[in-house]
């Protein structure tokens with residue numbers, strides 16, 4: 001199964017700026033990308049990194065560079081009309097088992113919703129379906145599938161629902177992660193902060 005993994009090289013993970021400086025955000029984004037690529041391969045997928053600029057470092061997967069905005073770049077990958085799967089590069093909890101379940105779920109379009117309204121992964125088996133990312137995209141994708149007469153199936157998965165966008169997402173990486181991304185977070189001195197029944201993250205001063 002061809003699996004496109006979009007990766008924003010230019011100023012990645014800007015919402016993590018409260019905790020990470022520019023270089024750290026890039027290094028962390030690459031650590032997540034490497035974990036996702038491993039999980040895709042271990043789930044039987046053949047990954048292609050769809051980057052908005054050259055990565056500038058070796059990566060264990062073919063890379064296609066397309067500097068168009070995310071939606072346009074992914075729709076270009078769908079244009080041939082053959083089945084394509086899209087898995088975002090910031091799914092730090094993704095495992096081969098979770099991805100296999102997604103890949104094996106029947107439907108013209110199979111989605112893994114993200115927390116907060118995004119669309120973290122899509123298996124597209126309908127030639128007329130197109131994507132429209134950002135701004136509660138899961139709702140847009142339900143509508144777009146309906147408009148072309150495609151069935152739309154959603155996979156309920158914690159591991160595919162968590163995409164790391166904001167510092168609070170590090171809580172789930174620390175509690176449920178196991179790969180390079182979690183290792184990077186720990187090495188960066190980011191730790192759980194628990195008090196009065198709430199949990200967040202803090203960072204040890206260097």
Ligand SMILES: Nc1nc2c(ncn2[C@@H]2O[C@H](COP(=O)(O)OP(=O)(O)OP(=O)(O)O)[C@@H](O)[C@H]2O)c(=O)[nH]1
Pocket residue numbers: 006007008009011012013014015016050051052066068069070073088089090163165
């Ligand atoms: N190819 C490509 N991938 C993108 C682009 N923008 C985001 N991505 C990737 O799409 C996925 C989800 O995007 P976001 O969560 O918005 O990622 P992001 O842009 O790094 O994060 P923010 O800067 O905080 O919005 C991630 O895997 C990004 O690497 C883009 O313009 N082109």
Ligand SMILES: C[C@H](OP(=O)(O)O)C(=O)O
Pocket residue numbers: 070114117118119120132133134135136137138163165
């Ligand atoms: C790509 C985008 O990610 P978000 O901006 O919602 O994190 C989406 O899932 O539509």
